[in-house]
Amino acid sequence: MPHELKHVFASLPQMERxxxxxxxxxxxxxxxxxxNGxxxxxxNIDNPAIADIYTEHAHTVTVAKYAPSGFYIASGDASGKIRIWDTTQKEHILKxxxxxxxGKVKDIAWTEDSKRIAVVGDGREKFGAVFLWDSGSSVGEVSGHSKLINSVDLRQKRPYRLVTGSDDTCGSFYEGPPFKFKFTLxxxxxxxxxxRFSPDGNHFVTAGADGQIFLYDGKDGNRVSSLGGEKxxxxxxxxxxxSPDSSQLISASGDxxxxxxxVGAGTAVTTFNMGADVTDQQLGCLWQNEHLLTISLSGYINYLDKNNPDRPIRSVKGHSKSIQCLTVHKKDGRPYIYSGSHDGHINYWDAETGENDCFSGKGHSNQVSQMVTDSANELVTCSMDDTLRYTNLNKTEYSASDVVKMDFQxxxxxxxxxGLSLAVCIGQIVLLKDKKKVFTMDNLDYEAEVGALHPGGSTAAVxxxxxxxxxxxxxxxxLKDExxxxxxxxxxxxxAYSNDGAYLAVIDEKKVTTVFTVADGYSGxxxxYGHHAKPVTLAWSPDNExxxxxxxxxxxxxWTVGDPDKRIKVPDTHRLHHxxxxxxxxxxxxxxxxHDASIKQWTITY
Structure with missing residues (x-):
């Protein structure tokens, strides 16, 4: 194969306040x-840099759950569709x-024999369903709620019980199969x-927006106690x-x-303080073996440390919104990938290990449209917040002074x-030297879309x-117009110009790629040809060929310069996303x- 997938750096979960x-x-x-999307x-829970992405849903996926057997995953999307697919093979064959x-699926639960699935969410005629996984035929009905259902769980041993929690402030308790409504909580x-039911099936808890957690008997649904007294x-x-032994649980809150x-004593053993910012609200959690995971509103995945509640063992960072641009820069001989996203967030990744972090301090407040690195080890970024930023890559923090405000976006x-930079704005071209504007062209008689400086600094192509x-x-x-x-x-x-300045490559809306030879006055x-929709991004290999x-x-x-027929096609690099x-x-x-907010590396062999 001329191309092979080498690394996947996955996106963070997509969060909503x-x-x-x-x-x-x-x-x-x-x-x-x-x-995400x-x-x-x-x-992988031990090394989150190892990731796999399933992209067969046509609509936004909202929830996914493993079957207790571990062989299948059920995922549900915003249109109400449930896909059950194989986890053992790379292809993830649809079962x-x-x-x-x-309507939108909000939660999914399996019975412990991996044969029945309960699905809840928003719908026009009903807010939930329970069915057999292999035929789809119903094994009861989820009734008794007047608004959408947020959460569902099934008792993991017989006799089966089903419990739901809804926006109508009530929970419901069902017995089955076939599952029948018993009473409202x-x-x-x-x-x-x-x-959530405890793994041993003896209890279940409900948690709500009122800051309360109630504990119930898992078999008959009677209330046992409330955790933490009043609230x-x-x-x-x-x-x-x-927890796997059913004696403890963790709760994630907007506070x-x-x-x-x-659970037995009904008291909090440890309180983990996750921060003071709005983005530190905790919206999800998972207790798996020894790992305690929570998800912040920022999308960061935190591994909690029971012995040090104020500092997580690690936080997995990345992008949760679509990535617009990226570039690569070597630091101390190691390659790093820099990526900028739709919400103004810039991340840097070690290209070999996938270790990543974001710049500290206050950065762009809107979409990062393009980024390049200059010879002074700075990342130059332009953004829809009408600024150009120069960020020193040795410091990995935003500088408050190296921001140039533009008149237009x-x-x-x-x-x-x-030290030259060229910014092409809407209706204006700006030449900068050493982070200062030195020349501006206004009143253009054409719409300037994109600019490229010749590496030698002699020519600006617009x-x-x-x-x-x-x-x-x-x-x-x-800038002199000759x-x-x-x-x-x-x-x-x-x-873009090739790194040695010998060629200028151009892509356009008509799906054609053109390469001009600089030496003979751009005449060659x-x-x-190959794309069947508009190409939007282009990058020269370091070999300049x-x-x-x-x-x-x-x-x-x-593509190979000098041989338009010799091309390597990498289809479906990011399936369903351009x-x-x-x-x-x-x-x-x-x-x-x-736009799937993930980054992939490919090994190319010519």
Whole structure:
């Protein structure tokens, strides 16, 4: 194979304020899973850098749960569809697909023999269903609620019991199979966010937005006690998870704490303080073997330390929103990948191990549109918050002073030797030197889309919406229009000079890639065809002979200069998501990213 997947750096869970996040655990104890957009992300619990992504849902996936056998996963999406798929093979073959409800799925539970599934959520005619996994035929009905159901759980031993929690502030208790409504639990005064049976089946708890946790008998549904007396938490509780021995549980709350409870005594043994920021609200949790995991509103996955409640063992970071751009830079000989996302967040990753973190301090407040690294070891980024930022890569924190405010929104940024930067804004082109604006061109007679500086700093190429590339010469910190233009076939979407400055590659809306030879005055040109939708990103390999393009057709092509027929096609790099960024780690390693908020590395062999 000319291309092979080398690493997957997965996205974080997609979070929403005030909405609980269900994390699923693997019965064998190796993996945990969650959802982001149309993806189900499976990660190794001991080394979260090892990940697998399932992308077969056509709609936003909301919840995924392992079957107790460990061989299948059931995942549900916003359209009410449930997919049951294989976990043992790489291909994740679909076993069954059902649509038990007409609205968003909020929670899924399996019986311990992996034969029955309960599904709840929002629907037009009903808020839940219980059915056989292999035929989809109903084994009871989930009735008794007047609003959408947030949570469901099944007792993991016979006689089976089913319990639900809903936005109508009630829980419901069912016996079965076939499951029949028995009675309503009216102890909460606010939305019920989570219901969970203990692994031994003796008890179940309900947790609500009123900050209370109630404990009930698992067999007859009678109330036993409430944890923590009056209130368990100061804020709403979004999730609870039992310890494997059923004696303790953890609860995650909007008051930015997680509490570890001794269920028998009804008291909190430990309180974990997760921070003071809004993004530190805790919306999900999972207790698996020795690991205590919680998920913050920021999407960060925290591994809690029972011995040190104020400092997690580790926090897994990354992106939870779509990534717009990325670049690679070597630091002390090790390659690092930098990525910028739709919410202004910039992350850096060790390309070999996947260890990652974000810059500290206050950064961009809106989408990061493009990023490049310059010779002074700085990351230059342009953003929809109308700024250019220069961030020192040795410090990994934002600098408050190195921000250049633009008059208009910058769309593209490019750098060259001698401290030059070129920003192409809406209706304006700005040349900067040493982080200061030195020259501005206004009143353009065309729509400037994207700019590229020749690595030597002698020429600035600006691609327009009219399919022309204007070549300005740079003389004593000004851009001079000498009337030189070259033509592509359509509106320019991206362009870049090769690292040695020998070629200029251009991609346009007409799906054509054009390479101009710089030495003969840009007259020699080659055209490359292959994309069947608009390409949006382009990156030169360090060998200056190959370059990669990617775009809306979800394909990545690797082209060879001088031989348009010789191409490597990497299909489905990010299934169901178009490619938004490309970069090279070395001659044979390509990095791709997309709106699924994950980053992948591919080994390319020519």
């Amino acid at each position: 005030g909405v609980a996040k269900v994390i699923g655990g693997d019965p064998k104890g190796n993996n945990f899973l969650y959802t 149309k993806c189900v992300v499976i990660r 069954y697909e059902y649509t038990p409800m007409s 009216r102890d909460h005064s606010q939305f019920v966010n989570c219901v 368990a938490h100061k804020g709403g509780i979004y999730a609870v998870s039992w 930015k704490t997680v509490k570890l409870w001794d 910058p769309k593209s940024v490019s750098v060259a030797a001698g 691609g327009g919406g009219d399919g022309k590339i204007r070549l300005y010469s740079i003389q004593s910190n000004t 009337g030189t233009t070259v033509e592509a076939t359509g509106a320019i979407t991206a362009m 040109k080659e055209e490359f 190959h370059f990669a393009t990617g775009g809306m057709d979800m394909m990545v092509f690797i 490619v938004s960024g490309l970069a090279w780690v070395d001659d044979h390693t390509l990095v791709t990213t997309s």
